[in-house]
Amino acid sequence: MSFPAAAKRSLGDAQLRRNLGKATTAIRAKRAGVVAELDDWEALRDAGAAIKARAMATLPEQLERLEASVTRAGGVVHWARDGAEANAIVAGITRDHGAREVIKVKSLATDEIGLNEALAARGIAAIETDLAELIVQLGHDEPSHILVPAIHRNRAEIAALFERTIAAGQRLGLEPASIAEAARRHLRDKFLSVGVAVSGANFGVAETGSVCVVESEGNGRMCTTLPRVLITLMGLEKVLPEWRDLEVMLQLLPRSSTAERMNPYTSIWTGVRAGDGPQEFHLVLLDGGRTDVLADAIGRQALHCIRCSACLNVCPVYSRVGGHAYESVYPGPIGAILTPQLRGLDSAPTLPWASSLCGACYEVCPVKIDIPTVLVHLRGRVVREARSRWSPERLAMDALARVFGSRAAYERAQRLARAGNGPLGSLPGPLSGWTAMRELPDVPEQSFRDWWAARDAGATA
Amino acid sequence: MRVALFITCFNDTLFPETGKATVALLERLGCEVEFRAEQTCCGQMHGNSGYEAGPLVERFARVFAGAEVVVSPSASCVGFVRERMGDGPPVYELSEFLVDVLGVEDVGASFPHRVTLHPTCHSLRALRVGDRPQRLLHAVRGIDLVELGDARECCGFGGTFAVKNADTSMAMLGDKLRHVLDTRAEVCTAVDTSCLMHIGGALKRQRAGVRVMHVAEILAARE
Numbered sequence: 001m002s003f004p005a006a007a008k009r010s011l012g013d014a015q016l017r018r019n020l021g022k023a024t025t026a027i028r029a030k031r032a033g034v035v036a037e038l039d040d041w042e043a044l045r046d047a048g049a050a051i052k053a054r055a056m057a058t059l060p061e062q063l064e065r066l067e068a069s070v071t072r073a074g075g076v077v078h079w080a081r082d083g084a085e086a087n088a089i090v091a092g093i094t095r096d097h098g099a100r101e102v103i104k105v106k107s108l109a110t111d112e113i114g115l116n117e118a119l120a121a122r123g124i125a126a127i128e129t130d131l132a133e134l135i136v137q138l139g140h141d142e143p144s145h146i147l148v149p150a151i152h153r154n155r156a157e158i159a160a161l162f163e164r165t166i167a168a169g170q171r172l173g174l175e176p177a178s179i180a181e182a183a184r185r186h187l188r189d190k191f192l193s194v195g196v197a198v199s200g201a202n203f204g205v206a207e208t209g210s211v212c213v214v215e216s217e218g219n220g221r222m223c224t225t226l227p228r229v230l231i232t233l234m235g236l237e238k239v240l241p242e243w244r245d246l247e248v249m250l251q252l253l254p255r256s257s258t259a260e261r262m263n264p265y266t267s268i269w270t271g272v273r274a275g276d277g278p279q280e281f282h283l284v285l286l287d288g289g290r291t292d293v294l295a296d297a298i299g300r301q302a303l304h305c306i307r308c309s310a311c312l313n314v315c316p317v318y319s320r321v322g323g324h325a326y327e328s329v330y331p332g333p334i335g336a337i338l339t340p341q342l343r344g345l346d347s348a349p350t351l352p353w354a355s356s357l358c359g360a361c362y363e364v365c366p367v368k369i370d371i372p373t374v375l376v377h378l379r380g381r382v383v384r385e386a387r388s389r390w391s392p393e394r395l396a397m398d399a400l401a402r403v404f405g406s407r408a409a410y411e412r413a414q415r416l417a418r419a420g421n422g423p424l425g426s427l428p429g430p431l432s433g434w435t436a437m438r439e440l441p442d443v444p445e446q447s448f449r450d451w452w453a454a455r456d457a458g459a460t461a
Numbered sequence: 462m463r464v465a466l467f468i469t470c471f472n473d474t475l476f477p478e479t480g481k482a483t484v485a486l487l488e489r490l491g492c493e494v495e496f497r498a499e500q501t502c503c504g505q506m507h508g509n510s511g512y513e514a515g516p517l518v519e520r521f522a523r524v525f526a527g528a529e530v531v532v533s534p535s536a537s538c539v540g541f542v543r544e545r546m547g548d549g550p551p552v553y554e555l556s557e558f559l560v561d562v563l564g565v566e567d568v569g570a571s572f573p574h575r576v577t578l579h580p581t582c583h584s585l586r587a588l589r590v591g592d593r594p595q596r597l598l599h600a601v602r603g604i605d606l607v608e609l610g611d612a613r614e615c616c617g618f619g620g621t622f623a624v625k626n627a628d629t630s631m632a633m634l635g636d637k638l639r640h641v642l643d644t645r646a647e648v649c650t651a652v653d654t655s656c657l658m659h660i661g662g663a664l665k666r667q668r669a670g671v672r673v674m675h676v677a678e679i680l681a682a683r684e
Contacts, residue, residue, distance in 0.1 A: 008628040017632075316615045320632045353626065356619025356633070357509060359586035379511030397512045404470065404502040404517055414474050424474060433627035437634065438662030441475050448473040448480035452496045 003350040006325040007317075016322055019154050024312075024319040030259035031310060031364070037261075038251075047248045048367040052304035055241055056294060062206040062239045063285065069209025073271020075281040083113030086286050090115060090198060090231055091122045093282055097229055099124065099196045105213060105220040106130030107200025108146060108307060109233050109286055111329040112342075115198070126198065127190050129219040131183050138165045144323030144331065146309040147257050152322050155179065187219060197223040197278070201234035202306070203249060204283070207242045210270040211283065214253060214263050224267050230278035236290045237303040249306060252366035256308035289342040298377040302337045304367045309334075311361035311371060317354055326351065333361035337374040345378070345386045352378035399423045411449070418443050462562075464492045465528035467521075467542075467552065469535045469654075470502040476654045482681035483534045483555060489681075490563055499524045505541040510621050518545045525550055532558045534677045536652045540587030554584065555677055556593040556652055566596045572682040573603030577646040579637070579660065581653040582615050594652055594676050601679060610640040618659040634663055642669060649673050 010016060035041050055062055067077040080086035094102055102119065104110065104126050116126040116137075128137045132150040136143050139161050143149030150158070159172045159179050167182035199220065203212040211232055213220050224230055240246065246268075254263040272281050294300050312318045312332030323331035328339040328348070336355060340348040352375050355361075361371040387394060403413045403423050416422030420443070434440065446454075464487055468480045487494050504517030521542060525531050528550040533539050539554040546552070559565055578598060584590045598606050617623065617633025624630075637660060641649050649664070651657050654675055661673030 004626050004628065007626065011628050011632050316617070316633050317626075317629055321629055350625075352511075353622065354629075356582070356615050356617060356622040356626075356630070358582035358615035358619065360582075360613075360615070363586055376509055376511070379509075381511075383511035394512075397507060397510065400502075401507060401512070401517065404504070405520065407499050407501065410470070410501040417474060433624040434662075436627060437631045437666060438659060439665040440662065441658055443475060444477055446477060448468050448477035449496070449498060451477055451481060452484075453498070 001327065003325060003327075003354045006327060007321040007354070010321045010325045015154070016152050017320065019152055020319055020322050023148065023151050024314075027259055027313045031256065031313065034255045034259050034261055038255075044248060044251055045366055045368050048252045048306075049304065051240065051245045051248060052306075052367050055239055055245075056237065056300060056303055058241065059236065059239070059294065062241050063236060065206035065241075066204055066209060066239050066283075067285075069206065070271060070281075070283050071209075073209045074273075075209065075271040075283055078282060078284045080284055080286045080288070082288050083115075083286070084118075086113050086233060086284050086288070087115055087118035089282075089284050090233065091119055091124060093229065093231055094119070094124050094196050095122070097196055099194070099229075101125045101127060101190070101194045102196045102198050102231075103127050103129050103190050103194045103223050103227065104133070105197070105199035105223045106133045106149070106215070107198070107233060108329050109200050109235050109288075110198060111143060112235075113233075113286065113288060115233070127194070129187050129190065129223055130215070131180065131217055131219070134183060134187070135161065138162070142324055143329060145312060146307050146330065146332070146334075148309075152324070187222075191219075191222040191226050195227050196229045196231065197227040199224055199230065199232045201232050201238050201283075202253070203240050203246060204234050204238050205240050205243050205246065208270055210243070210268050212246065212250075212266065212268045214250070215265045215267075216258060216260075216263055218265050221265050221267050224269060225277045228278060229280045229282075230269075231282045231284065233284045233286060235286050235288065237305075253306055253308050256306075256310040256364065256366040289344075293338075293341045296341065299337065299341050299374055299381075301369050302334065302341055302374060304369050305334050305338065306367060308366055310364040310366065314360040314364050316356065316358060316360065326354070333371045333375075334369070337369075337371055337378060340378055340382075345382050349382050349386050352376075352382060396423070414447050414449075418445070462492050463529050464494050464558075465525055465531045465550070466494055466496050467500060467503070467525065467531050467533035467535075467538070468496070469533060469538045471538075472534060472654055475658070476675070479534050479654050479675040479677055482675065482678040483532075486555075486568060486677055486681040487532065490559070490565060490568060492563075495528075497524050497528075503538050503542050504545070505538055506620060508541060508545065514545065518542070522546050522549045525552075530558070530562065534652070534675055535654065536581055536584035536588050536590065537655060540583045544587070554588055554590060554652060556584075556590055556597055557588065559597060559680075560593045567600035568597065568680050570600075570680045570682050571602035571684050572679050573605075573684060574648055575605040575607060575644075575646045576648045576650055576679065577607050577609045577641060577644040578612070578676070579609060579616060579641070579649060579651045579656060580612055581651050581656050584652050585613060590652070597680060598650070598676065601682075603684070604679070607644045607646055610643055611636070612640075616656050616660055618656045620655070623659055630659075634659060638663055638667070638669075641671060647671060648679070650676050650679055652676050 508514030
């Protein structure tokens with residue numbers, strides 16, 4: 001579905017509008033507060049941007065360093081060209097251990113490649129342990145936010161869902177503690193019995209081979225420490241060259257994402273250690289279109305994203321239409337530049353227009369991704385690569401370019417517009433979209449330039 | 462100071478009052494205003510829609526070559542030109558020019574009405590004009606300037622966004638209108654006529670009894 005059509009459907013859902021508006025307004029204010037506490041916030045953003053730019057400019061070298069470091073620490077590195085390869089690798093490792101279930105740390109990359117579905121097709125059940133991911137999974141729903149996947153649900157909806165599923169037969173009420181308790185009982189059993197865990201990665205450090213997962217609940221920590229086997233799926237772009245780079249990223253990420261000075265749980269592990277934690281560690285490095293993105297000199301900065309979701313929360317479009325309208329695990333402004341590049345422009349040709357170019361996203365991005373510039377760049381690529389040379393819009397824009405190309409043509413078009421005709425007569429565009437809510441301005445009898453010419457003539461007469 | 466006025470195709474064709482007010486204001490402050498009639502469009506609409514804007518940007522640079530300063534009553538067009546034009550004369554948005562170059566905040570205007578300012582996205586985030594428009598308006602005699610709720614939020618215009626994503630644009634506009642009406646202002650003002658056409662078009666449709674005026678028109682007023 002096109003973004004405008006999907007957005008229209010979401011905009012009609014009054015409960016969704018209320019849930020989203022409330023949540024994004026609250027997190028915006030909180031983020032602004034914790035960011036204002038740091039005198040060196042702008043310097044941190046510059047450092048974050050520089051670290052990511054360096055990692056991307058030296059990506060082959062960093063990935064080889066990462067592979068060597070992980071291997072040295074007793075881990076196994078796998079390379080996956082695409083989602084199908086990555087899914088097969090994860091399923092193969094799970095099957096080698098005779099497991100029929102895996103527990104999962106919240107991971108966008110696994111959602112991106114449809115890991116849960118791929119495992120299910122091979123008879124392996126994937127159990128989400130992040131509370132919000134669990135809510136989405138139990139409701140056969142789709143995540144709608146990078147960090148708060150169930151942001152579109154309110155407390156009452158979640159209690160009702162649990163009462164139908166993991167807490168069947170119980171009355172949970174509306175107290176957050178009792179709703180969370182139902183999830184806790186369900187998950188604790190899984191943490192203690194399932195032998196294979198799958199995680200994503202916020203960062204992978206080339207220098208040391210360490211993998212870092214940042215979370216709020218501690219459920220991720222359970223997954224990365226209790227099972228015997230740990231499999232981490234990491235997009236290539238998550239590599240950081242040096243250990244010290246974490247110092248910058250771990251300041252930028254929590255303040256931008258959950259508006260916290262520090263997130264409650266930061267798990268960092270390096271390979272395996274006898275008698276402590278998982279005894280087998282696999283790191284699956286996923287390309288999945290990322291090297292193609294890297295080839296686009298302007299678009300590649302989308303790979304700098306650290307998935308904080310600050311851009312979603314401040315976006316006037318996202319905060320009204322929600323995540324589902326973007327039809328991707330990466331919604332909001334970052335999704336509008338990442339999805340078309342990862343999947344190909346043809347598969348998401350309307351997303352680069354899902355923005356008023358207001359610039360709020362760029363202002364908050366902790367690694368200074370210039371999202372408006374990339375959006376405009378991708379619009380150009382869609383126009384050049386994906387749209388017919390004879391599309392009505394292209395013909396109209398070509399006609400306007402000719403009008404603006406000469407004074408005589410422009411002045412002629414102004415005269416025609418006064419009679420409601422010509423290329424300037426239909427501004428600001430096809431009428432139905434405009435006049436559903438707004439009046440069109442009348443074209444005045446005298447343009448500014450005519451007034452000026454008359455005034456000039458009067459002065460010299 | 463000799464000022465080359467960049468009126469913008471939009472104001473020239475649809476909102477000449479903004480241009481007349483800009484001229485009146487600049488002349489009152491002692492500037493000599495010239496209007497280079499070869500000017501058409503800076504290319505922003507093409508550039509932001511994914512079409513080739515290079516020739517129009519180059520044309521703009523040729524038309525304004527040799528000017529001491531270029532001044533325009535449109536933050537979004539100035540933002541585009543500044544980003545895309547290489548060498549050329551300095552190009553200022555009106556409130557920047559008044560405060561930074563002429564060094565005035567009290568322009569001698571008088572406008573005894575209740576007014577609210579919508580700080581436009583491109584003035585805030587592309588040009589970073591900060592509170593210059595507010596400072597200019599505060600100095601206007603008789604004005605009752607009231608703060609707009611969620612002022613920094615986009616009004617939903619966004620050029621072709623308003624048409625291509627009409628439903629989302631309307632949802633954004635709906636919230637902006639609610640905040641404008643909450644102020645009980647008679648006039649909603651801004652430094653971009655394009656946003657005002659969008660906000661004003663809806664106020665008119667609702668028969669809300671609130672008019673929109675460019676900041677230049679208020680600063681030129683001697684009521």
